[in-house]
Amino acid sequence: MSQSGPSSIEPTIVPRDQHIVSRSQISERALTVLYRLKNAGYGAYLVGGGVRDLSLGREPKDFDVATDATPDEVKALFRNCRLIGRRFRLAHVHWGPEIIEVATFRALAPSDDADEGERVLEDGMILRDNVYGTIEEDALRRDFTINALYYNIADFSVVDYTGGMADLKAGRLRLIGDPAVRYREDPVRMLRAVRFAAKLGFVIDPETALPIPRMADALDEIPPARLFDEVLKLFMAGQGVETFESLRQHGLFRYLFPATDTALDDDEHGQFVTFVARALESTDRRVNEERPVTPAFLFAALIWPAILAQLPKGRLSPDLDRELVEQAITEALERQLRQVAIPKRFAMPMREIWALQPRFDTRSESRAKRLFSHPRFRAAYDFLLLRGEAGLVDPELADWWRAFTTSSADAPPPTPARRRRRGGRRRKPPVADGPEG
Structure with missing residues (x-):
């Protein structure tokens, strides 16, 4: 699949011997998806929370994959794949209860989108027509730098376009791009900033935190x-x-x-x-x-x-x-x-x-x-x-x-009444032998 788009940022490539992400900690099913995409000639990356948590020595809850393969191309590789979504299609590869989500790299929205009045508000999020893009564009679309790290199955390196590895080491939560713009796109990002900081024990970067009090009322739109x-x-x-x-x-x-x-x-x-x-x-x-x-x-x-x-x-x-x-x-x-x-x-x-x-x-x-x-x-x-x-x-x-x-709670349960045996004689009640009888 050919890609086109800006190529202005030189990524930091963290080689295998300089990070702690290991294939032994990745779900077997996620590895299957990654390797099958790679062997078919596509780029295949573990991305997002999985890379973040593994880099912190934590156990991820799920594993998401990013690729330059289109959803239809992913589906052609996996019989157990279902395509979901209307505006931007995602591939879900099913193995029983485990689902590996595979997303095609997304392109950045045009910079003059906000001036054209073509944005649509849906569930409190500003939506744009999504088109496929490059790995760099995909990284810049993500919310926080620590969620924009890509583990490359081809050489086991971590690809970092936004300084996420440095923020992980510093315990810092930082938005990608202008925080005010990103919060207008989706006000729930303000809640996500608080949640991730609490979950990871991180400090919210001052520039990321600064607009929150004055923009908090945007949550009324959600x-x-x-x-x-x-x-x-x-x-x-x-x-x-x-x-x-x-x-x-x-x-x-x-x-x-x-x-x-x-x-x-x-x-x-x-x-x-x-x-x-x-x-x-x-x-x-x-x-x-x-x-x-x-x-x-x-x-x-x-x-x-x-x-x-x-x-x-x-x-x-x-x-x-x-x-x-x-x-x-x-x-x-x-x-x-x-x-x-x-x-x-x-x-x-x-x-x-x-x-x-x-x-x-x-x-x-x-x-x-x-x-x-x-x-x-x-x-x-x-x-x-x-x-x-x-x-x-x-x-x-x-x-x-x-x-x-x-x-x-400590008192014994009441003694159940004895049932009469069918066809038998009624038994005489037991003789009381204590003060509570």
Whole structure:
């Protein structure tokens, strides 16, 4: 396939003995794709997060391939290949649950695109007609320098057009090109900057960070459904606390959770911030221990300050009218859904967790036992403990419930009733032989 395009940047070629990317760490299926493309005469490169993570000594989640072969040419090499996408076609090579994505090098958009008024906004992204290009153009189209590294299967070198290797060594996250232009193209890149910095423990380059506060309102253009997916990536990757702090620092959190952000700003004692931080710490711990995490609990915690802010004195007290609490819940959730869409399968459990909180204001064992049998009790109880840790509930009440739950969990299950044998005589009940008989 012939390529044409600018050739103004001389890449840095990092030879095999000067980097730590190894074929032994690459998926066998990805290697098959790379070698088959190479043997057919095409350029074949591992690219993006796979090269980044391997260069940092991390285990990649997936392996993406870039090539100068067109999608149709890729499909001709793999019977198990499917072409997807309408504007820009991608090849997906399937091996059971594993999919290797193969993308043809993309060309840069014309520099005068912004002046022609031909851009189309779709899912908050400025789109252009994509055409195939060179590896250099493909590199310059990518977002961050550390995601624009290419591992060449032909000689096992790493090809670097943007200074990504130096940024990896420096622990620096830097956008390719003018940050303001790149954020206008896709405002979600601001969230990605925070997410990658938290995930990798990197510092956002000052020039990359500078436009974020003044451009953060561009996130209002992003559809709520897409922001839901981004919130999951931000807070369910095991670095939720750092991500939360960075989002607040750069003025982004308010465009994801506006009512919560206002409540956090207005909270004089900092209890709301403590509550959110404790919830994120708990989520991070479960993620890092590879235990299941539900978005319902996470979103319930992130929105809770917005609910409390509507209540007298910003607290949930035993004498509050239940209808007032329900109204606060409804209004907070409706406002949140205008910003970030939350599927019903998560929104319903969230409402149950919130609605059960007033029922914990009791130390009656009979009432506690009824609440203990509720199918959403465990999540609501964990939520109560977080409230206690943040000082949003009487510590003695939280301790009472902790003791009650422990004793209830340790109690033996009730003895099942004996079944009558068919055709047999009714057995006499056993004779009581103790004080509990």
